[in-house]
Amino acid sequence: MGYLTDGLTFNVLRQANLKRLPTFKNSKGEPAHSEPDGSDWALSAWSNAVCGELGEAANLIKKIERGDTTLEEAREALGKEFADVVTYLDILAMRAGVDLGVAVVNKFNEVSRRVHSPVRLLNGGSDFYLLPPEEGP
Ligand SMILES: [Mg+2]
Structure with a gap:
């Protein structure tokens, strides 16, 4: 992973996700998880998170193709949604033992x-x- 970086690896992303999960807060500032490894969420919840972020990316692409914005204007936001997808996918894979x-x-x-x-x-x-x-x- 990482075209213009020093090469983010799946292992580094996994370790960072494991460190961050217990610190994650919801929008009310409350801990988002009762288990530090995210095992309080079912696989379906993690897969919903992946799909939700992919949906956010798809919505941006819809707006680009509809002419509301351009790819150049939306590129940074699109990159953030792709990053959300990868981050949640790593957690989903971890929870699935993959x-x-x-x-x-x-x-x-x-x-x-x-x-x-x-x-x-x-x-x-x-x-x-x-x-x-x-x-x-
Ligand atoms: Mg997002």
Whole structure:
């Protein structure tokens, strides 16, 4: 993760989410969670959070395409919604016992094999590579 950063990793995001969860407050200033790891929310609540943020992004895109604003004007806000999606998705994955980094590497490479693409993510996710032509996609 991170095109113009030093490379935010899934592990760093996970650790930051774990540290922040117990400090999260609702809009009334009350603790948002009774369990420090977010286990007080069902998987459906976390998936609703992911979908809610994706919906906020979709609403912005609707406004761009309707002509209310431009992509340039909305880019920062759109980025914030995408960031909300990724942040909640990490928590959802954690609550589901899924290592998001491993899952993305494995699924990316599975799809590459299926669509006969030579592009693979390196195990560990730190880079990508192309299969040499003799190995075929
Ligand atoms: Mg949001």
